[in-house]
Amino acid sequence: MLPARISRGPRLADVLQSCLQSVLAEPNALSLPQSSHAVVLLVDGLGAAALRSRSGHARFLASRLAKSDVIEGVFPATTAAAIATLTTGSAPGEHGLVGYSVLDADNDRLVNQLKGWDAQMRPESWQLRRTVFEQAQDAAVPAFAIGTARYADSGLTHAVLRGAQYVSADTLEERFAAAQRVIDSTERAIIYLYVAELDMAAHARGWESDKWLGELEKLDAAVAAFAGGLRKGVGVLLTADHGIVDVPVEKHVLYDTVPELIAGVRHVGGEPRCLQLYLDPELEPAVRASAADELAESWRSVEGDRVWVSTRAEVIADGLFGDVDPRAESRIGDVIVAARKLVAYYDSRDITRSGRTMIGQHGSLSDEEMRIPLVRLGAFAR
Template sequence: MSVEDPAAPELPRAPRYGSRSVAEVMGSAAAALGVPGFRNALSLPSAQRYVVVLVDGLGSRLLRETASYAPTLRAAQSLGELDAAFPTTTSVSLSCLGTGATPGRHGMLGYDVVDPASDRVVNMLGNWPSDVDPLAWQPEPTVLDRAAQHVDAVTVSSPRFESSALTRAVLRGGRFVGAHGVYARTARTLEQLREGRRGLVYFYWDELDKTGHKAGWRSDDWLRSLEDLDSALKRLVTKLPANTRVILTADHGMVDVAPEHRVDYSAVPELMAGVRLTAGEPRAVQLHTDADTDPEELESRWRAHYGDAVWVATKQHLAAHGYFGPEPDQGLLERAGDVWVLAREDIALYDVSRQGTRPLAMVGQHGSLTDRERYVPALVW
């Protein structure tokens, strides 16, 4: 934040990387299995088999408000809230989970990220350009790849993710078991838990997030999706073989944004002046400045326009205060915007000139540092 503006709303603290974040989940499970080279930061109980369930979009504050619809989740042992990665979006948090590294070390810095080598925007979840190698883009080893040298490491997910760039970048290693539908995936997860051998199973659940984006987390559709999740988890945890544990977490939470609060900032000339490229997501906008623009001057312009509805900070401020983790790789940080605009109120900011109007239909949103977006559960059975 600019020190010249003491009236600006204070930016929430950085994620607790190394102790209480999603980056510690998979590594803690590996350590609890006895895999060498990992630290059990979450003090998980020892076991022969661990299932790590990642429920996309299940923020702990959302779960707290809807717990009556999820008795299985409600009955689990809670290890307290964890922090999602910054920004609070799938590509970043899954990268932290999959590598155990911070954003400043794995370099997955948003939904849309600028590739400095080509000066273009690359979507981290979508179709990566053919000349961007996932193994070169993300330099850290993965937990699954390291664990597979000692235990049976398995990913259970939708078949469409098996060869995705994101999977190859941050979740490579071990075996991939694809299954369509939540109950089929639950059954396939149970099949991987063979008694007599140590195993680490990563189980990805994306249905809740998809429903939230389409209808909002306060919708009946979202509650039905939560009930489906709870039912499948009941089936999973009641059929576990002996000496097998499950830990469930999420990559981010969500807020609902009304249509009138989904705003096209690209239509405001004073906000776009000096901006070379835009990236990020609607609640965590990244602005890449041209050579003649001072990031702090651009920061002041955006703050003056949106006031207390947003937090605005330069990349230098965020890096210095730990939002990308300690000792971020300066080369990887070239991918990050020079100025970040983080939604404080329930708004979403779009560059329609780049993205078009289709994303404006999205109800559930995330990426910023509000409590509903940043806090995720850590539940153990």
């Protein structure tokens, strides 16, 4: 069974919502003081464990990461689900982005929630909740999202950043400079700044690589310089969408070579450390539930303690996706297989070998993937 990871402390869902409430001088879940500007730095792939283990390469951030400044991310530990949680203040089951690739039941297909947006998967209807940026609009608080130009018009941007003015800035230095310009040109605002570099380096080389360490050092220097120039009343929170683990190629498991692990499976979604298995949607509900139970038991029997396995009914009952909107329920796999050991699951029938070169991976429930930093700077420092 998948372990319950329901945090009683601050959550990723509280971060941006609390920032808006800070600007509005309202009580908030993070107990942030009143601010004129609140900046959220979202560092893709920066797990708390990795930051602490490489503290010598990030002296500024590590020195400001107290034990209480580590929070839970979301399950699955993947970017689309986590950023949507940050920007809507709601759990994946509520906003509907419940994984990396998930079932679009109406069209009997898998859709990639990072880049698979099309006319049948509209951002304004697929993502089910209003964003914090839209709430800011209602309160006459300017909202800005700063990221590279390549993401400015993406489907995910329209789904999770709606209500914010998108500011394109390609290099890390340019993004921090853009944030400073927003602060200087407005009386108050909430600002979201996205940092992709560490996640990209981890996927390509691993988080233990020199490339990843170099990106961490650049980030640390940029944040230190930005924080050092903040004027009074400007608060900053640095957090992440998920952490990451390195999985060597010899730890890749080709699940399709064991017939009982794909018996009755129509689609395999999710990602290598968190598979979402979908059965034939035409099955009668009772038959489908029984088939899901049998498939889950097959995975438990074959893979043993290398995985956590649960059916859709079990994960919903356990609250791992939060409250689940009925419109999002079919997007969750009939069976969820989350890697417990340092392994990743692939289909040998995929002739493109997609993803097999990826070293840094995430998606599952380990502390390394789920625990993320919440560094408080400027007016939010403690």
